[in-house]
Structures are given as C-alpha cells and as structure tokens.
Amino acid sequence: MPNAVSRPLAALTGRLPERVRTGYWTRVVPVLAVLATVTHLPSFLRPVWSPDEGYLATQARMLADGGVLYDTVVDRKPPLLPWLYEACFALFGSTSLWPLRTLAIVAHLATAILLASIARGRWGNRAGAVAGGLYLLVSIGLSPEDTQAATFEVFMLPAMVAAFRYAERRRWLAAGIAVALCSLTKQTGGAVMLPVLWMLFQDVRLRGVRWQPALFKVCFGFALPIALVAVILTKPKGFLFWVVTGSGDYASMGGAWLQMSGRALGNSAILLAACLGFLAPLGHRLWLRLRHGALPTVRGEEYGATSDLWVWLLSSVVAVSTGFHFFGHYYLQLMPPLVLLGVGAVSTSSIRWRPVLVYSTVAATAFWGLAVFWPGQRLDHSSEVASTIAEQTTAKDTVLVWGMHPELYWLSDRRPVTRYLTAGFLTNFSGGKDGKDVGEQFSMANAWQTFDKELADKGFPEIVVDDSGLAPYQPVHIPRIESLLETRYEVVAVNADTVIYRLKR
Incomplete structure (x- = not known):
C-alpha cells in the first residue's frame, strides 16, 4: 500500500x-x-x-x-x-x-x-x-x-x-x-x-x-x-474621524x-x-x-x-x-x-x-x-467574571463593562449596550496616562450624548461590570456612572477588585 x-x-x-x-x-x-x-x-x-x-x-x-x-x-x-x-x-x-x-x-x-x-x-x-x-x-x-x-x-x-x-x-x-x-x-x-x-x-x-x-x-x-x-x-x-482626526487626544x-x-x-x-x-x-x-x-x-x-x-x-x-x-x-x-x-x-x-x-x-x-508558562491570573480573573455575567443574564440582555478589558464581552458571549467598548472613549484614559486629563470633561466630542441616546434606545444594561479598580476613571470620579450605579443597580458579585452590578427589579 x-x-x-x-x-x-x-x-x-x-x-x-x-x-x-x-x-x-x-x-x-x-x-x-x-x-x-x-x-x-x-x-x-x-x-x-x-x-x-x-x-x-x-x-x-x-x-x-x-x-x-x-x-x-x-x-x-x-x-x-x-x-x-x-x-x-x-x-x-x-x-x-x-x-x-x-x-x-x-x-x-x-x-x-x-x-x-x-x-x-x-x-x-x-x-x-x-x-x-x-x-x-x-x-x-x-x-x-x-x-x-x-x-x-x-x-x-x-x-x-x-x-x-x-x-x-x-x-x-x-x-x-x-x-x-x-x-x-x-x-x-x-x-x-x-x-x-x-x-x-x-x-x-x-x-x-x-x-x-x-x-x-x-x-x-x-x-x-x-x-x-x-x-x-x-x-x-x-472613516476620517476615527482613523485620522479622532486620535489626537490618544496620541x-x-x-x-x-x-x-x-x-x-x-x-x-x-x-x-x-x-x-x-x-x-x-x-x-x-x-x-x-x-x-x-x-x-x-x-x-x-x-x-x-x-x-x-x-x-x-x-x-x-x-x-x-x-x-x-x-x-x-x-x-x-x-x-x-x-x-x-x-x-x-x-x-x-x-x-x-x-x-x-x-x-x-x-x-x-x-x-x-x-x-506565562502567568494566567488576569485571564483566570476575566474568565470568572465572564462566567458570572453569563449566569446573571440571558442571550438577549446587554452588558456594560466599565473598564479597559473588552474581552469580557466576548468571553461572556453578551452584547455591549454601547459602541464604546472601553471607558477610554468616555474619559480619555489610555495606558500610560495619569489622572490629570481623565474625566467626563475630557471625553471624545459628543461621546456622552451618544452614550445617553444608546441607553434610551436599548434600555439600561442588565449588568454593569465595574472593572476600573483604582484607575482614575473609577465611578467615584465619574459622576454620571456613579449616579447610574447608585440609583438603578445593586451589587450581585465581587471578584477581586471587580464589582458586578445588576439592574434593580
């Protein structure tokens, strides 16, 4: 043969x-x-x-x-x-x-x-x-x-x-x-x-x-x-804004x-x-x-x-x-x-x-x-948080990840409520930045108005994941997010420095 x-x-x-x-x-x-x-x-x-x-x-x-x-x-x-x-x-x-x-x-x-x-x-x-x-x-x-x-x-x-x-x-x-x-x-x-x-x-x-x-x-x-x-x-x-002119603050x-x-x-x-x-x-x-x-x-x-x-x-x-x-x-x-x-x-x-x-x-x-043999603590953490998101929601629910790890959306197989997949678009935060130019007032032009319209059109997300830790964009420094969490959400899980909120019934 x-x-x-x-x-x-x-x-x-x-x-x-x-x-x-x-x-x-x-x-x-x-x-x-x-x-x-x-x-x-x-x-x-x-x-x-x-x-x-x-x-x-x-x-x-x-x-x-x-x-x-x-x-x-x-x-x-x-x-x-x-x-x-x-x-x-x-x-x-x-x-x-x-x-x-x-x-x-x-x-x-x-x-x-x-x-x-x-x-x-x-x-x-x-x-x-x-x-x-x-x-x-x-x-x-x-x-x-x-x-x-x-x-x-x-x-x-x-x-x-x-x-x-x-x-x-x-x-x-x-x-x-x-x-x-x-x-x-x-x-x-x-x-x-x-x-x-x-x-x-x-x-x-x-x-x-x-x-x-x-x-x-x-x-x-x-x-x-x-x-x-x-x-x-x-x-x-x-195309002109997102690829060419809209990266001035980031760069x-x-x-x-x-x-x-x-x-x-x-x-x-x-x-x-x-x-x-x-x-x-x-x-x-x-x-x-x-x-x-x-x-x-x-x-x-x-x-x-x-x-x-x-x-x-x-x-x-x-x-x-x-x-x-x-x-x-x-x-x-x-x-x-x-x-x-x-x-x-x-x-x-x-x-x-x-x-x-x-x-x-x-x-x-x-x-x-x-x-x-690369350490996998961050991946393990993200996987655990994603599992919690999946358990707390159904496939039709939307999610907001307030942080810089958009892989949580993909790992949990849940739809984001907003086009802004990281908090950086709404706060001007990026790797290497301190808290000097980070906040609501430093967001991209009309970003918060677009964000508010998305919430009005799609409804509030079932889950909000506060993955900010000690970053300068944590909710206590961003009044809109802090108010949203205090008035409409309750804590359902905590994993290390990540807090998971669910919409109040």
Missing part, C-alpha cells in the same frame, strides 16, 4: 521542473513554515492574549449582528483587521480565535519570505535564508501578550515589507498599494512610505530619470485603496511620563536581548566606521548601500514613538529593518553565522518557554 501511494506521488513530483524540485525557495520556504509554526504554537494555548484581541472579537460580533463600522461599531483603528475577524467568525464561528492565530502564523511566514528575498538579493542565498529564520526567531522576542496575539502589528508587517521590496525593484505602483494596505491595517504602518520615497529619489538621482512619473505611481497606488475603503466601503466622515504627549519612559526602556531592553546575536555585529561595524572612517571587507564583499534600511529603521522608530505609549507590540515594527541590517553586517564581516544563530535560537527558546 505505501508503494501504491508513493509511486503516483513520485511520478507527479517528477513532472515538476528541475528548478522547482530543487530550487532555492523549494528548500527554504518549508523550513521557514515549520519554524513559523513552532515559534507561535503557544498562541493556541489561551483563548485570548490581550485586550486588543478581545476588542477585535467583540467588534466582529457586533458587525455580524448588523453593526456599521465607524457608526455603531467604533475604534481608533483602520478597518482591515476588524473585517478579517468578522470573515473568520462567519466561516468558523465566533467562539474561538484559532483561525486568526493560524492566519497570524501565515502573516509571520509571509514576512519572513519577503525579508529572505530582500537579503538574498543583497548578500546572497545564505543571507536570505538566515534573514527569514532570524526574523521568525526574534518575532517572539517580547512579552508573550505582545507576540503571540493576533493583533494589528502582526498583520501589518507583510504589507510593510512588501512595500520596501517593491520599491527596491522600482515597482512604484505596487509599492504605493502595499503602503496603503499597511496603513489600512494600522495607521503607523504608513511610516514605510518614508523609505519608499527615499529609494524613489535615490533611484532618480542615480539613473538621471524624471521623478514625476514614479512619484505619481506611488501616490496613486497609495490613494486608490484608501479612497475605495473610505468612500465606498465605509462612511467617509466616520498626545500628556500622561505619566515616568511610566511611559519605563515602558519604553523596558521593551527596548527586551528587544535588544532578543536581537543581540545580530545587533552586536552591527554595533561592531558602526564602531569601526566611526573609528576608522571605512569598513574593512574580510569576505571580499562590500556592505553596500544600506541608507534605505536605516531610513526604514528611523521611520519605524518614529512610528513606535507616536502617541508616547510604547506598548510592547508596537516594537514588532522595528524587527524587519533590524534583521536586515544585522544580516548585512554579519554577511560582510569576519563573524561566523554559528554564534549568531546559536544565540538567537537560545533566546527564542527562552521566550517560547516564557509563553508556555
């Missing part, structure tokens, strides 16, 4: 062209696919890793129930990922995120293949394979909540690297489209436009051709998908500077530890350049022009710093240019690949183990 199966398979394989059966990508891609799967297997160990996943999952259910994006379903993010969640829920059901976690692995694999292609074109076959592998190893080099979740940055990276790859090959229209897709996944992905334009004008300068046609192609490719989404697939006014410099600085330094240090295997050679080359003014070539290869990579890294640093929140998952945007710069430094120096790969593998193993 094995021979009966293997003979047709061998015959089919034999018909493939030689370059397909033994070609570079035929050998490299399967290895990268296995590595992408292994490094992100821990993502399947938890129902939800981060509030962003819970927010997206809740949004997807609201959209499936007839909600309208940027109207009755809102967030300060572009629409591609909410639509992807909605599509996966339509195909596979909304009780699990495993389809999204699978697609996240595919996104990481696509990013690795594109990086391998860039490195191969610059420094050869080995550099290409190593670049793809190193990216997958360092892609888990942050807190597991930031690297194992199926969130915006993960799905942004393939389009970001593709934009650079297209620009490198002077395919300007495709580069502009890739930048647009990146921006429609997360706004800061649009920062890759800077290296694209840098390469465009460097190409114009070196080849002595007119810059207007290439720039028109980039701009047209960028504008067309965004116009399609903003004008046809969503409401233009809502402001006000906040707890000590906390934000600590987060920035902490996540930078973690990423440095994950990437040290190839960043140390890069630092060595920069030191040699500073000391001697030129780089010695040990392998007979020139390091080549890497200004585009440095511009890419600079644009990514600006993107990570936007809003001054410095959350760990923001740092995923730094990984592709860092990997390419490191691979280029090692490829053209006397440093051998083995210590680089050994260190990166050991570091990835440590982060992989951290993900497997």
